[in-house]
Amino acid sequence: MSNLEKLGWDEHFFPAIDTDKLARVAAVQRNQYRITDGENDYIAHVSGRFLNGTTSILEFPTIGDWVRVDKLMEEGKAVIHQVVPRKSQFIRQAAGEKTEGQLVAANVDTILIVNSLNEDLNIRRMERYVLAAYESGATPIIVLTKKDECTEAVLADAISEIEEIAIGVPIVALSSLTGEGLNDLLEYVVPKRTAALLGSSGVGKSTLVNILLGEEVQTTKAIRSQDSKGRHTTTHRELFQLQSGALLIDTPGMRELQLWEGDHSFNTTFQDVESFVEACYFTDCRHDTEPGCRVKAAIASGELSEQRFQSYLKLQRELAYEKRKQDQKAQLEEKNKWKQISKTMKKRYKYHKR
Numbered sequence: 594m595s596n597l598e599k600l601g602w603d604e605h606f607f608p609a610i611d612t613d614k615l616a617r618v619a620a621v622q623r624n625q626y627r628i629t630d631g632e633n634d635y636i637a638h639v640s641g642r643f644l645n646g647t648t649s650i651l652e653f654p655t656i657g658d659w660v661r662v663d664k665l666m667e668e669g670k671a672v673i674h675q676v677v678p679r680k681s682q683f684i685r686q687a688a689g690e691k692t693e694g695q696l697v698a699a700n701v702d703t704i705l706i707v708n709s710l711n712e713d714l715n716i717r718r719m720e721r722y723v724l725a726a727y728e729s730g731a732t733p734i735i736v737l738t739k740k741d742e743c744t745e746a747v748l749a750d751a752i753s754e755i756e757e758i759a760i761g762v763p764i765v766a767l768s769s770l771t772g773e774g775l776n777d778l779l780e781y782v783v784p785k786r787t788a789a790l791l792g793s794s795g796v797g798k799s800t801l802v803n804i805l806l807g808e809e810v811q812t813t814k815a816i817r818s819q820d821s822k823g824r825h826t827t828t829h830r831e832l833f834q835l836q837s838g839a840l841l842i843d844t845p846g847m848r849e850l851q852l853w854e855g856d857h858s859f860n861t862t863f864q865d866v867e868s869f870v871e872a873c874y875f876t877d878c879r880h881d882t883e884p885g886c887r888v889k890a891a892i893a894s895g896e897l898s899e900q901r902f903q904s905y906l907k908l909q910r911e912l913a914y915e916k917r918k919q920d921q922k923a924q925l926e927e928k929n930k931w932k933q934i935s936k937t938m939k940k941r942y943k944y945h946k947r
């Protein structure tokens with residue numbers, strides 16, 4: 594396996610590139626990047642031409658990106674010319690910012706949604722994380738930590754509650770303290786694949802990362818380097834390779850997502866698709882064989898990619914499922930209410946009979 598393959602490179606996803614000029618972004622610091630080719634690390638900047646050609650902040654490199662570079666081996670520096678088209682990208686809507694999102698990470702295969710079992714689950718938030726994972730193009734996995742601190746009954750309840758909102762999403766319960774369940778997680782955190790962690794403060798992300806990394810790698814986490822003015826700065830790597838060969842992204846950007854309670858990112862992420870949907874002739878257009886379908890036309894003309902439309906549909910299905918479930922719940926509550934009323938009436942009736 595080549596060094597690049599070990600870093601997760603898959604030539605199927607972008608064959609037309611000279612692999613000698615490829616590297617992966619391991620950390621971002623203001624306008625400089627720490628990149629690696631699996632053999633050496635470099636401090637990199639984007640080229641002037643790159644800068645001139647960009648129209649959106651989303652086009653800049655982010656953690657996990659593959660970049661085409663020129664390397665200056667001796668100086669440990671590199672110039673970035675191009676960002677290789679992404680397999681997935683995680684964007685969050687910046688608070689108070691309408692037009693552009695913030696790019697958090699790219700080319701993540703698996704998003705580990707971490708929750709701890711010693712406190713109440715925030716099921717709505719978990720649901721939003723699952724949707725966000727799907728939207729990014731990655732696959733979500735639910736990780737329940739601190740298994741040592743909960744009973745089997747609590748665990749079973751948690752699992753059935755989660756299964757209702759995250760159909761088909763694998764759930765792993767583990768304890769970083771006893772090591773129980775860690776092997777189950779390792780089924781999803783595998784060589785050449787990139788996983789990223791997402792979850793509220795205190796749920797045990799750092800503890801888990803430390804265990805996954807092993808102490809040996811952890812000591813190399815902070816890399817001393819010189820910035821352009823010759824000062825020593827400590828640059829942190831946020832893309833790690835585990836001993837197994839799996840790749841792990843643990844970045845503050847991902848962690849800060851936990852701060853977005855009740856945000857609007859999901860309504861705005863598919864604005865491009867929605868603008869076509871709204872332009873369809875029929876308001877209930879299924880974008881299938883209906884005449885005057887703007888979506889079909891946009892796909893045909895290349896204005897909208899088929900893939901993007903498919904992920905939009907995926908999200909719509911998730912939302913529809915959620916709505917149906919809520920409707921069912923409301924129906925059930927209504928039914929129970931009547932049950933309760935008839936019970937009370939029966940009781941009263943009995944009482945009167947006596």
Ligand SMILES: Nc1nc2c(ncn2[C@@H]2O[C@H](COP(=O)(O)OP(=O)(O)OP(=O)(O)O)[C@@H](O)[C@H]2O)c(=O)[nH]1
Binds near residue numbers: 769801
């Ligand atoms: N009992 C138990 N405690 C755990 C486990 N994992 C983590 N903890 C404890 O939970 C606390 C929080 O763990 P962290 O790993 O710092 O949590 P975090 O998600 O990284 O939190 P932030 O850094 O704030 O995002 C620490 O006191 C850990 O020792 C576990 O499996 N079992």
Ligand SMILES: [Zn+2]
Binds near residue numbers: 873878879886
């Ligand atoms: Zn249509």
